[in-house]
Amino acid sequence: xxDLALVGLTFIxxxxxxxxxxxxxxxxxxLFLALRFTLAAAVLALVFxxxxxxxxxxxxxxSAAAGAALFLGYLFQTLGLRLTTPxxxxxxxxxxxxxxxxxxxxxxxxxxTWQAWAGVTCGVAGLYLLLSPAGVWRMGxxxxxxxxxxxxxxLHILVLGRFSHRVGVAxxxxxQVSVAALLSLASFWWAEDPFVRWTTPLxxxxxxxxxxxxxxxxxxxxxxxxxxxxxxxxxIFTLEPVFxxxxxxxxxxxxxxxxxxxxxxxxxxxxxxxxxx
Numbered sequence: 001x002x003d004l005a006l007v008g009l010t011f012i013x014x015x016x017x018x019x020x021x022x023x024x025x026x027x028x029x030x031l032f033l034a035l036r037f038t039l040a041a042a043v044l045a046l047v048f049x050x051x052x053x054x055x056x057x058x059x060x061x062x063s064a065a066a067g068a069a070l071f072l073g074y075l076f077q078t079l080g081l082r083l084t085t086p087x088x089x090x091x092x093x094x095x096x097x098x099x100x101x102x103x104x105x106x107x108x109x110x111x112x113t114w115q116a117w118a119g120v121t122c123g124v125a126g127l128y129l130l131l132s133p134a135g136v137w138r139m140g141x142x143x144x145x146x147x148x149x150x151x152x153x154x155l156h157i158l159v160l161g162r163f164s165h166r167v168g169v170a171x172x173x174x175x176q177v178s179v180a181a182l183l184s185l186a187s188f189w190w191a192e193d194p195f196v197r198w199t200t201p202l203x204x205x206x207x208x209x210x211x212x213x214x215x216x217x218x219x220x221x222x223x224x225x226x227x228x229x230x231x232x233x234x235x236i237f238t239l240e241p242v243f244x245x246x247x248x249x250x251x252x253x254x255x256x257x258x259x260x261x262x263x264x265x266x267x268x269x270x271x272x273x274x275x276x277x
Contacts, residue, residue, distance in 0.1 A: 002227035006236045009220050014243025016205075016213045017086035018251045020078060023205030026197045029078050030188035032206070033071070037181035039210030044177055047219060048170035055171050062163040063172050067179025069156035074180070076149035083142025085254050090244030091130060091264050092146040096153035097238070097271045098123040103154050108162070119274025126266025129259045173218045238271045 023032065045052075055063070073096075081089050101116035131139045164172060188194050196202070245264065248254040256264050 002224040003236065005220050005224045007239065009217055009224075010237055010239045011243045012208075012212050012217065014090060014240045014245075015247045016209055017081065017090050017244040018247045019201075019205045019208050021081050021086050021252075022201045023199075024078070024082050026199040026202035028188065028192045028194045028196070029082070030075065030184055030192050031194045031196055032202075033074055033078060034181065034184035034188050035206045036074075036209045036214065037071075037177055037184050039206060040214035041174065041178040041181045043211060043215040044174045044218060047215070048174055051168070051170035052174060053168055053171055055167070055175065059167040059171055060175065062159065062167050063175035064179050065163075066156055066159045066172065067176035068183065069152050069159055070176055071180040071183045073149050073152035073156055076145045076152060080142040080145030080149060083140055084146060086248040086252065087241070087245040087254055087256055087264070088130065088143065089146050090241035090248075091267045092127070092143060093150055093153065094238065094241045094267060094271050095123050095127070095147070096150040096157065098274050099150060099154035100157050101274065103151070104158055104161075107158065116274050119270040119272075122266050122270030122273060126263040126268075126270060129263025129266060130256075131263070132259065177214060177218070238268060238275070241268065 020032075027035070077089065077093060080092075084092075098116075098119045101112040102120060104110055105112045105116075131143060160172075241264070245254075245256060
């Protein structure tokens with residue numbers, strides 16, 4: 001049941017790439033994130049209201065750092081998604097798993113395993129093929145922004161892995177999403193030209209991302225990981241770019257062919273190798 005729940009969660013995350021892509025014509029980027037995170041924070045606070053404790057300063061620091069990384073990850077991902085395709089965005093975002101051991105080695109002075117280096121090698125080779133489908137390297141602004149998002153998500157994973165044992169699950173979930181909401185609300189009105197049109201795709205995206213991909217996702221992941229290991233969970237999460245590519249193909253007709261398909265396969269192989277310890 002835990003594995004099935006995680007697979008379902010991964011499908012939701014994969015499908016939201018297309019959902020968000022279609023909604024971005026109706027709202028500016030940071031305002032969309034503000035709507036998403038505010039809704040998710042309110043729902044999480046309601047769900048965990050009886051389990052919330054009064055956090056100490058250490059818990060606040062950890063949750064704030066996680067929330068800031070979460071905000072930056074989704075900011076770069078959403079900005080990049082305006083300029084690249086859902087399938088590309090998903091595979092590039094998946095590189096965050098490969099970056100975790102490398103960044104962890106730099107930050108915490110630990111030696112990455114051979115699996116980590118093999119994963120990075122596969123990921124870089126796959127990145128080259130994915131972004132040069134005609135044999136010519138073409139990395140647009142959207143691709144660079146999505147790579148920045150992978151770095152931010154890798155930092156988010158490192159923060160949680162290093163410090164989450166010091167903070168209760170309920171407090172960490174609610175505070176970090178609330179921090180992401182506050183950062184979005186504090187910046188959308190000056191960092192961009194905000195606009196919103198309440199179209200059906202936008203309302204659907206806010207509900208899907210706020211309720212399913214954030215609030216429900218945190219609750220399900222917290223429950224499911226009590227019954228499985230972090231490595232097993234990470235392996236299941238490698239399905240996210242696969243689901244994103246399938247959804248993009250069905251909904252938008254996007255397909256990866258030739259070198260791009262080989263690059264996507266290499267990136268997925270790199271994620272698997274880096275986690276298959």
